[in-house]
Amino acid sequence: MEFVKGGITAPRGFLASGIHCGIRKNKTKRDLALIFSRTPARAAAVYTTNLVKGAPITVTKDHLSNGMAQAIICNSGNANTCNANGVEVAKEMSRLVGEAMKVSHRDVLVASTGVIGQPLNLEPIASHMDELVHNLSSTGGKKAAEAIMTTDTKVKEIAVEFTVNGKVCRLGGIAKGSGMIHPNMATMLVFLTTDCAISSAMLQKALSTDVQNTFNMTSVDGDTSTNDMVIVMANGRAGNPEIIKEGHAFETFMKALNTVTVQLCRWIAADGEGATKLLECHVEGAADLDTAKTVAKSVICSSLTKAAMFGADANWGRVLCAIGYSGAEVDVSKVEVKFSSAKGEILVCENGAGVDFSEELAKKILLEKEIDILIHLHSGEEKATAWGCDLTYDYVKINGDYRT
Amino acid sequence: MEFVKGGITAPRGFLASGIHCGIRKNKTKRDLALIFSRTPARAAAVYTTNLVKGAPITVTKDHLSNGMAQAIICNSGNANTCNANGVEVAKEMSRLVGEAMKVSHRDVLVASTGVIGQPLNLEPIASHMDELVHNLSSTGGKKAAEAIMTTDTKVKEIAVEFTVNGKVCRLGGIAKGSGMIHPNMATMLVFLTTDCAISSAMLQKALSTDVQNTFNMTSVDGDTSTNDMVIVMANGRAGNPEIIKEGHAFETFMKALNTVTVQLCRWIAADGEGATKLLECHVEGAADLDTAKTVAKSVICSSLTKAAMFGADANWGRVLCAIGYSGAEVDVSKVEVKFSSAKGEILVCENGAGVDFSEELAKKILLEKEIDILIHLHSGEEKATAWGCDLTYDYVKINGDYRT
Numbered sequence: 136m137e138f139v140k141g142g143i144t145a146p147r148g149f150l151a152s153g154i155h156c157g158i159r160k161n162k163t164k165r166d167l168a169l170i171f172s173r174t175p176a177r178a179a180a181v182y183t184t185n186l187v188k189g190a191p192i193t194v195t196k197d198h199l200s201n202g203m204a205q206a207i208i209c210n211s212g213n214a215n216t217c218n219a220n221g222v223e224v225a226k227e228m229s230r231l232v233g234e235a236m237k238v239s240h241r242d243v244l245v246a247s248t249g250v251i252g253q254p255l256n257l258e259p260i261a262s263h264m265d266e267l268v269h270n271l272s273s274t275g276g277k278k279a280a281e282a283i284m285t286t287d288t289k290v291k292e293i294a295v296e297f298t299v300n301g302k303v304c305r306l307g308g309i310a311k312g313s314g315m316i317h318p319n320m321a322t323m324l325v326f327l328t329t330d331c332a333i334s335s336a337m338l339q340k341a342l343s344t345d346v347q348n349t350f351n352m353t354s355v356d357g358d359t360s361t362n363d364m365v366i367v368m369a370n371g372r373a374g375n376p377e378i379i380k381e382g383h384a385f386e387t388f389m390k391a392l393n394t395v396t397v398q399l400c401r402w403i404a405a406d407g408e409g410a411t412k413l414l415e416c417h418v419e420g421a422a423d424l425d426t427a428k429t430v431a432k433s434v435i436c437s438s439l440t441k442a443a444m445f446g447a448d449a450n451w452g453r454v455l456c457a458i459g460y461s462g463a464e465v466d467v468s469k470v471e472v473k474f475s476s477a478k479g480e481i482l483v484c485e486n487g488a489g490v491d492f493s494e495e496l497a498k499k500i501l502l503e504k505e506i507d508i509l510i511h512l513h514s515g516e517e518k519a520t521a522w523g524c525d526l527t528y529d530y531v532k533i534n535g536d537y538r539t
Numbered sequence: 540m541e542f543v544k545g546g547i548t549a550p551r552g553f554l555a556s557g558i559h560c561g562i563r564k565n566k567t568k569r570d571l572a573l574i575f576s577r578t579p580a581r582a583a584a585v586y587t588t589n590l591v592k593g594a595p596i597t598v599t600k601d602h603l604s605n606g607m608a609q610a611i612i613c614n615s616g617n618a619n620t621c622n623a624n625g626v627e628v629a630k631e632m633s634r635l636v637g638e639a640m641k642v643s644h645r646d647v648l649v650a651s652t653g654v655i656g657q658p659l660n661l662e663p664i665a666s667h668m669d670e671l672v673h674n675l676s677s678t679g680g681k682k683a684a685e686a687i688m689t690t691d692t693k694v695k696e697i698a699v700e701f702t703v704n705g706k707v708c709r710l711g712g713i714a715k716g717s718g719m720i721h722p723n724m725a726t727m728l729v730f731l732t733t734d735c736a737i738s739s740a741m742l743q744k745a746l747s748t749d750v751q752n753t754f755n756m757t758s759v760d761g762d763t764s765t766n767d768m769v770i771v772m773a774n775g776r777a778g779n780p781e782i783i784k785e786g787h788a789f790e791t792f793m794k795a796l797n798t799v800t801v802q803l804c805r806w807i808a809a810d811g812e813g814a815t816k817l818l819e820c821h822v823e824g825a826a827d828l829d830t831a832k833t834v835a836k837s838v839i840c841s842s843l844t845k846a847a848m849f850g851a852d853a854n855w856g857r858v859l860c861a862i863g864y865s866g867a868e869v870d871v872s873k874v875e876v877k878f879s880s881a882k883g884e885i886l887v888c889e890n891g892a893g894v895d896f897s898e899e900l901a902k903k904i905l906l907e908k909e910i911d912i913l914i915h916l917h918s919g920e921e922k923a924t925a926w927g928c929d930l931t932y933d934y935v936k937i938n939g940d941y942r943t
Contacts, residue, residue, distance in 0.1 A: 187863030187871045187891070217856060217892050251856035252893035361860055438842070442938035452621060452655035456765055459591030467591045487591070488621050489656035526939070528932050534846035535930065 136391060139305065142276030142292030146305040146330035148173045148372040152270035153282030157259035158212035158249075165282035167260060169267050170207040170326055171236060176370035178204035178244070179339035181346050183363035189214050190221025191245040192364060194229060198241045202335025204368055207326055208232045209246040209283050211311070214322065215255040216247070216361050224255050231261055235268045246364055248285055248311065248322040280309040283324055287311050291402045297391040299384045302375035304331035306388075308395045312355070312403035322362040323350060325399060331388055332371035333378040341389050342367050349396040352428065352521040354436050355407035367392075404522035405505075409529030412444055413505045416521045420512040426463040427512075427519035433461030434508060434521070441526035444506055449474055449497035451483040454508060469513040476503035540795060543709065546680035546696030550709040550734035552577045552776040556674035557686030561663035562616035562653075571664060572686035573671050574611040574730055575640060580774035582608035582648070583743035585750050587767035593618050594625025595649040596768060598633060602645050606739025608772055611730055612636045613650040613687050615715070618726065619659040620651070620765050628659050635665055639672045650768055652689055652715065652726040684713040687728055691715050695806045701795040703788045706779035708735040710792075712799045716759070716807035726766040727754060729803060735792055736775035737782040745793050746771050753800040756832065756925040758840050759811035771796075808926035809909075813933030816848055817909045820925045824916040830867040831916075831923035837865030838912060838925070845930035848910055853878055853901035855887040858912060873917040880907035 144151050150171045159166040180199055182192050198204065208228050215221050225245045233240030247255065270278070280292040294307035312323035333341070346365055371377065378384045405413035416434045421427035434440055437457035443450040451472045458465055472484035478500045483492050500506075548555050554575045563570040584603055586596050602608065612632050619625050629649045637644030651659065674682070684696040698711035716727035737745070750769055775781065782788045809817035820838045825831035838844055841861035847854040855876045862869055876888035882904045887896050904910075 185860060185863035186869055187859050217859065217888075219892055251860075252888075361856075361863060438934075439938055442935055445935065446939035448939070452765075455591050455621065456589060456655075459589035459765060465590055484621075484656075488623050526935060528935050530842075531846055531849065531930060531932050531935060534843055535850035535852070 136295055136297045136394060139294050139296045141274065141294050141307060142280060143170055143307040143309050143326060143328045144273050144276040145294035145307040146328050148330055148370045149328045150271040150273055151275035151279040152267055152272065153275065153278030153280070154263060154267050154270055156263035158210050165278060166210055166212045167263065167267055168209045168279040168282035169232065169271060170279055170328065171271055172205050172368055172370045174370050174372065175203055175205050175242065176368040177202060177333060177335040177338050178366065178368045179335065179342045180364060180366045181342055183360055185361050187361045189216035189247060189362040190218065190225045191215055191247045191362065193222050194225040195244045195246065195364065198229065198244055203242060204244050205238045205242040206232050206236060207244045207246065207366055209324065210260065211283055211285050212249040213253060213255040214247050214249045214251045214362050217252045218254045220254060224257055227257055228260060231264050235264050244366055246324055248283065248324055248362055251361065276307065276309065283309065283311045285311060287406050289402065289406055291399055293395050293398050295391050295394050297387060299331055299375045299387050302373045304329060304373040304375060306331065306391045306395055308399055310399040310403055312406070322360040323403060325350065325365040327367040327395065329367070329369045330372040331369055331378070332373060332375050333369050333388060337378050337380070337385060338367060338369050341392055345389065345392050345396055349393065349400045352432060352519065353400045353404050354432065354521070354523050355404065400522045404524050407524035408534065409527040409532065410524030411504065411527055412525040414444055414508060414523045414525065416508040416510065417518070418510045418512065419518045420514055421517040422515035424517045424519065426465065427517045429461050429463040430458050430465065430510060430512070431519045431521035433457045434510065435523035438526055441523065444501065445525035445527045447498055447501035449483055449494070449501060451489065455484060455487065458510065465512055466514055471511040471513065473509040474500055475507040475509055476500045476505060478503055540699050540701045540798060543698050543700045545678065545698050545711060546684060547574055547711040547713050547730060547732045548677050548680035549698035549711040550732045552734055552774050553732045554675040554677055555679035555683040556671055556676065557679065557682030557684070558667060558671050558674055560667035562614050569682060569686035570614055570616045571667065571671055572613045572683040573636065573675060574683055574732065575675055576609050576772055576774045578774050578776070579607055579609050579646065580772040581606055581737060581739040581742050582770065582772045583739065583746045584768060584770045585747060587764055589765050591621070591765045593620035593651060593766040594622065594629045595619055595651045595766065597626050598629040599648045599650065599768065602633065602648055607646060608648050609642045609646040610636055610640060611648045611650065611770055613728065614664065615687055615689050616653040617657060617659040618651050618653045618655045618766050621656045622658045624658060628661055631661055632664060635668050639668050648770055650728055652687065652728055652766055655765065680711065680713065687713065687715045689715060691810050693806065693810050695803055697799050697802050699795050699798050701791060703735055703779045703782070703791050706777045708733060708777040708779060710735065710795045710799055712803055714803040714807055716810070726764040727807060729754065729769040731771040731799065733771065733773045734776040735773055736777060736779050737773050737792060741782050741784070741789060742771060742773050745796055749793065749796050749800055753797065753804045756836060756923065757804045757808050758836065758925070758927050759808065804926045808928050811928035812938065813931040813936065814928030815908065815931055816929040818848055818912060818927045818929065820912045820914065821922070822914045822916065823922045824918055825921040826919035828921045828923065830869065831921045833865050833867040834862050834869065834914060834916070835923045835925035837861045838914065839927035842930055845927065848905065849929035849931050851902055851905035853887055853898070853905060855893070859888060859891065862914065869916055870918055875915040875917065877913040878904055879911040879913055880904045880909060882907055
């Protein structure tokens with residue numbers, strides 16, 4: 136497996152474009168993206184568990200009921216959520232693309248991210264559809280990645296190349312998450328493309344399994360958005376025998392998928408609102424997988440732990456506290472905690488109690504931009520990882536700003 | 540029922556003192572408190588649900604197994620938690636008080652709050668026991684209240700007077716919570732005294748029932764401390780017939796208890812680390828009580844909602860989001876949200892969607908120091924209230940500060 140350029144347009148047969156249509160006021164900010172497969176593709180998706188779901192989710196779920204899709208249209212600047220006419224607007228977006236690309240509107244998936252509660256005006260989208268379509272290209276991935284961003288500070292695109300049954304396949308992805316200037320919550324959007332041949336059912340299985348260990352283990356501030364969506368399209372152009380069951384080929388595909396999704400999670404977490412550090416919490420030695428995950432997420436979501444990391448403070452007491460209230464059954468007298476980064480590793484808690492350690496070394500380790508919080512529960516063999524970021528003044532500033 | 544002065548020494552037969560013994564470096568800060576009942580009292584307590592429990596909890600639970608107590612010793616500055624010798628130290632604190640007051644050490648309850656993971660040195664406590672005992676007085680409640688504070692900015696003491704079976708009774712309380720300069724989590728400690736005559740079993744029942752609607756519905760930052768404890772002592776000196784079962788007298792007692800605990804919750808929440816506002820989330824119209832509580836707590840704990848309140852931003856989308864991910868079964872298409880304060884009330888969301896509202900009026904309402912977030916679920920008759928505070932730069936500063 137190796138990383139290749141091109142992001143979502145790296146796999147064969149995929150085109151993408153990203154333009155500014157006017158939903159966002161800033162003319163230099165792209166706000167409309169289109170991803171298109173030259174041939175119909177198997178598709179699968181996972182959505183937010185928030186009971187409040189953006190209108191795009193309603194339409195996308197409906198259009199995906201047959202496991203097939205050919206395009207994704209996504210706008211930033213308005214989430215099209217909590218508006219009375221939302222579903223109609225989302226449907227119309229799919230019709231506009233369907234007409235322009237000469238495909239059924241039911242093969243068009245819809246996504247939106249941005250302000251909640253303000254109706255989305257279709258005019259900019261309708262009047263720029265020609266430009267959006269005209270700009271489709273096999274190198275348009277980056278522009279699409281830019282167009283889905285809200286106030287992410289970095290473009291997030293990636294692609295890998297791998298071999299299935301002797302055929303070279305590619306899987307690419309773009310993502311946005313965790314950064315908005317206007318007071319609103321973070322929305323995580325991830326679009327994945329592949330030219331690997333795989334059935335809809337196996338594609339859904341791969342995605343649903345993977346997200347449990349990746350996007351569902353990523354937290355910026357604990358507030359689950361109304362618009363989270365991960366979509367994957369597979370158009371089979373690599374020419375491999377279609378993956379229709381578990382086995383070596385499926386495992387290879389899952390590994391490629393996971394390589395892409397883990398990297399996107401790291402970038403999403405690192406670009407969290409106001410974040411200055413990427414935090415990875417690795418839990419080992421758990422009696423079962425649920426325990427490992429529950430503990431990892433609890434630590435990553437702990438406000439006090441996040442604030443301590445911002446302050447480069449080796450405050451293991453807060454980590455232990457987060458483990459203790461996680462809800463998982465843990466023998467706290469066996470818990471071990473270490474902090475680790477490029478500058479080294481340090482043991483700070485053993486058997487649930489403090490140990491002497493060099494504050495100087497701890498500070499050096501924690502001043503890095505990527506920190507690993509290593510927890511060993513000494514009660515079994517299961518592991519889990521969760522991704523997050525530190526809690527900073529800028530998080531408060533971004534989210535507590537007065538609206539004018 | 541009426542409020543009276545005296546806090547925990549308002550009920551007859553209770554004495555208290557609070558001194559500086561040296562656990563804290565700042566000589567002007569009291570750090571050791573003693574509460575004493577002239578006669579043995581029925582006692583009950585509730586403790587943190589964190590699996591990591593401070594040593595004081597282990598000892599207090601053991602001493603309370605007979606439902607009786609006569610004293611509470613509490614130090615601030617060191618939580619005596621996660622230390623290998625913690626339990627022994629806590630036991631020794633109870634022995635020192637037992638000797639000095641000539642009561643069994645098993646009638647002495649122990650509490651500590653402060654830094655985790657640093658052994659608690661008994662020397663300052665032992666060498667100041669005489670002074671602590673000498674200072675016991677029937678007006679010492681305030682000094683005890685000061686001595687249990689860490690970086691609370693306000694003393695929290697209260698007392699009410701009520702009548703049970705024709706006898707005048709009093710119930711008082713002191714609390715600390717939610718503020719520590721040294722990087723560490725908030726600990727909530729609440730000590731309640733009453734001269735009402737009530738059996739241990741009914742006292743425990745009253746407390747356990749009450750905390751479900753009060754302290755367990757209060758959150759500053761979602762991090763449940765390792766040392767939370769609520770203790771109540773009842774010495775019967777009011778002379779009423781002992782309350783041994785449910786009925787009118789028990790209800791009156793519960794009402795007095797709740798009047799005190801609700802006020803303490805409000806103060807604890809309002810004094811949350813860095814807080815500038817008290818937030819109360821009132822949920823009505825829930826199908827069942829669990830739903831009402833789950834929703835109220837989810838909103839109060841939402842980082843994005845808390846930040847919005849700091850910014851006086853009428854961001855109902857975040858409130859709706861928190862309701863949606865709360866885990867409670869809610870028909871989001873029926874949800875109504877209003878913001879309210881001394882400056883007025885404003886409807887911002889109806890039937891799960893936005894409504895036009897005056898941003899100017901909303902800003903005026905939200906610039907107040909006490910904000911009510913009113914949620915109506917239009918699905919039943921149950922209600923619940925949760926208390927919290929806004930998320931501010933100072934929260935990050937207090938908890939992200941570099942240790943030297």
